[in-house]
Amino acid sequence: MNEDLHHLPAEARRGDDTELDDLDTLFAAARTYTPADLGAADRFLTARRARGRQRRVWASAVLGLAAALGGLTLLRPAPALPASAAYSVYHSALGEGW
Numbered sequence: 001m002n003e004d005l006h007h008l009p010a011e012a013r014r015g016d017d018t019e020l021d022d023l024d025t026l027f028a029a030a031r032t033y034t035p036a037d038l039g040a041a042d043r044f045l046t047a048r049r050a051r052g053r054q055r056r057v058w059a060s061a062v063l064g065l066a067a068a069l070g071g072l073t074l075l076r077p078a079p080a081l082p083a084s085a086a087y088s089v090y091h092s093a094l095g096e097g098w
Helices: 018-031 035-075 085-094
Strands: none
Touching: none
């Protein structure tokens, strides 16, 4: 096993593999799934799906509001505006039938 550890410092390769066996056991235990892990994964995925639904609701609400405001803007008649500022000044100075 020491050949596999050539990248480690010399003090870690001295032949005492009990520490490495303890680490192997620890890592093997960390890889096994427990009911708590499965419950946490289920809660995470449920919350993620709920956030996705909320985003879709918000997006559709914003798009609906934008469509309603756009429709109201187009349906409202535009106010009658003079063609230019010079026209309004000329009209106020000379009257209606210039």
